[in-house]
Structures are given as C-alpha cells and as structure tokens.
Amino acid sequence: MKAYLDLLEYILDNGDKKEDRTNTGTISSFGHQIEFNLEDGFPAVTTKALAWKGVVSELLWFLEGSDDERRLAEIRFNKDRTELTDLNKFSTIWTDNADTQGKNLGYINTDSEKKLGPVYGVQWRNWAGIDQIKELLYNLKNNPDGRRHILSAWNVNELDKMALPPCHVMSQFYVSHGTISCHMYQRSADMFLGVPFNIASYALLLSIFAEILNLKPKRFVHSFGDAHIYMNAIDQAKEQISREPRPLPKLKMPKLNCIEDLNNCKVDDFVLENYNPHPPIKARMAV
Secondary structure (H helix, E strand, O other), X not given: OHHXXXXXXXXXXXXXXXXXXXXXXXXXXXXXXXXXXXXXXXXXXXXXXXXXXXXXXXXXXXXHOOOEHHHHHHHHHOOOHHHOOOHXXXXXXXXXXXXXXXXXXXXXXXXXXXXXXXXXXXXXXXXOOEOHHHHHHHHHHHOOOOOOOEEEOOOHHHHXXXXXXXXXXXXXXEEEOXXXXXXXXXXXXXXXXXXXXXXXXXXXXXXXXXXXXXXXXXXXXXXXXXXEEEXXXXXXXXXXXXXXXXXXXXXXXXXXXXXXXXHHOOHHHOEEEOOOOOXXXXXXXXX
C-alpha cells in the first residue's frame, strides 16, 4: 500500500486549499493514478484497520441493485428490518446521506425504509432497463478481447435524483492470459476515509468477477480526478503516513458460478486471512 501512502503525503505537501460543498474544506490535488497487483495479496490498507464488513456489505448491496439504505443495514448487520430502528447501533455509511440529501429530495425516510434514489446499484443493475452487470459478465466471457467492458454509474439524466452523485464514476475490465484486471476512475476521492474503502471494494468486485469467469484477478488500477484530504482529517492522515505498512492479507470467498449466487452469500462469507492492521484512526465523514 506504499503507493497510497505516498499519494497521501504528496497531497499534504503539494495540494491546494479549496472550499467544498460540505463547508469542511480540503487540501486537494488533481489527476493521479496508483495501482495494485492482486497476485501480491489483497489490497486492504494495513496502516489502519479497514472496515471490511462495511466494504463487503456495500458491494453486495450495489450488486443487488437496491436504492434503500435500510436494506444495506440488513445486509451489514444480518438483521431483520424490524430490528434496525436504533440508528446509533445500526447506522451505515449511507445513513447520513439518506437522512439529509435523500430526505431533501422527498424520498421515503422512516425507521424501516430510507430511499436514496437511483444511486450506484440501481445504475449497475437497471440503467433504463439494462442490467450492466449481467451484460458485462456475458461480454467478458464471450468476447474477452473486447474494449467495451465498461461499468458506469454516471447517468446524466438522473444525477439530480440521486442522494449522492457517483464518486467512482466508471470502470473498465481487461482479460489477458487467464487473468482479469480493472481500471476505475474516481472523480472525487476522500483520500483518508473513502479511498481505502474504494480500493478494497473494487478489488473485491474484481475478485468476484474473476471467480464467476474462472479467471485470476490481477491488476487494479485506480485513477483520481480531485484527490483530497478534508481539513478535519489532516492530523489523522499524518499519523497514518507515519506508520509502517504490514504484509497484505489473502481473500477467502465462496465459490460463485453466476452473479445470482451472491443472493445466498453473507458478509461473513468473505474473509481477509492473516489481516493484521494497525489500530483504527477515527475521522468524521463530511456529508
């Protein structure tokens, strides 16, 4: 994870101070790229503890195509919806978005249902009736040398209906010699809180696709537009940079033959073996 830490340090040393929609303020730098070879291990950050169950549950939620934050809570905590009324105990990384932007857009917002509009999962599984995930897997299998293996969430026609317009906008997949790689572009990147989560999420998505297609996951390439550190996380970022990275874990996951097999999976079915990170570093998410 040295490339990630080096980029954190570069932004702190060379970035521009900018205002932002959350009124928190950032140090920002534009146009960067890092990459990870999954053959060397799963790219879970080790200089602080990764919220792994949060990563897995959100990706399963995306791949299910849901627009309901309380459904994410069901997946994350393995609880029936009637048990999720205590938000302090069962909140997710999307709760604040549902309770602010989602509510302001006029969507249902109750203890048992919190709509977000046509966010990532909706676009992935139902972009004007098109299931991008199924089409992508079909094309990767039947035309592996194709250059149109794209997954997009940036639906211009529906951006104003989303509680949060996509930050990780699009990804492209590439098959070569029995391996599959992914290149993802992120327009807006919270480098301290969000990016370790995003790296792990797309590495997991790549691993899921590889499993279904009987390929080996190889490179995850991560490109950034506005790469920033919020002003309320400067000290935390400096602390993280000061820590020595540890060996990467290995991913253990269920056997999958098709995307529908994920319907029978739980968060605990996806395990990072030999994951030994430094302690967590807390920071508040800007919403």
